[in-house]
Amino acid sequence: MKTFVLTAVVLLVTLLGPASAGGGDDKDIYPRWSVVGAWSVTHPYWTDVLTFFDNGTFSATDETNSGRWTLTAQSGTPLLVLRWDRWGTESLMMVEQKHFRGQVSPGSFMDMRRGEAAGAQ
Known part of the structure; x- marks a missing residue:
């Protein structure tokens, strides 16, 4: 069970980024392209x-x-x-x-x- 939970957390952090794992700020760390x-x-x-x-x-x-x-x-x-x-x-x-x-x-x-x-x- 512990392996499954750890794997799920690693997958979540990989997909959504470290800020979504909690404890970090909500600032977008991935560069985005913009027309601005x-x-x-x-x-x-x-x-x-x-x-x-x-x-x-x-x-x-x-x-x-x-x-x-x-x-x-x-x-x-x-x-x-x-x-x-x-x-x-x-x-x-x-x-x-x-x-x-x-x-x-x-x-x-x-x-x-x-x-x-x-x-x-």
């Missing part, structure tokens, strides 16, 4: 930096263009949906971890890049 932060955007009609906030909002550099964002998935691929306050809705699929791309119109695309990848357009 600054992204360089190239659109067929404009270029700017969009900043995404953890409260589900985003804004452009001039702060006059803003909206709400949602990160979901389509066929297992992350999909970022931008709901602009003054414009329509645009959707961008993740190409790689630091790059999203969405079709604005036939043959026209919006690219969003983060970090060093932002200059490599």
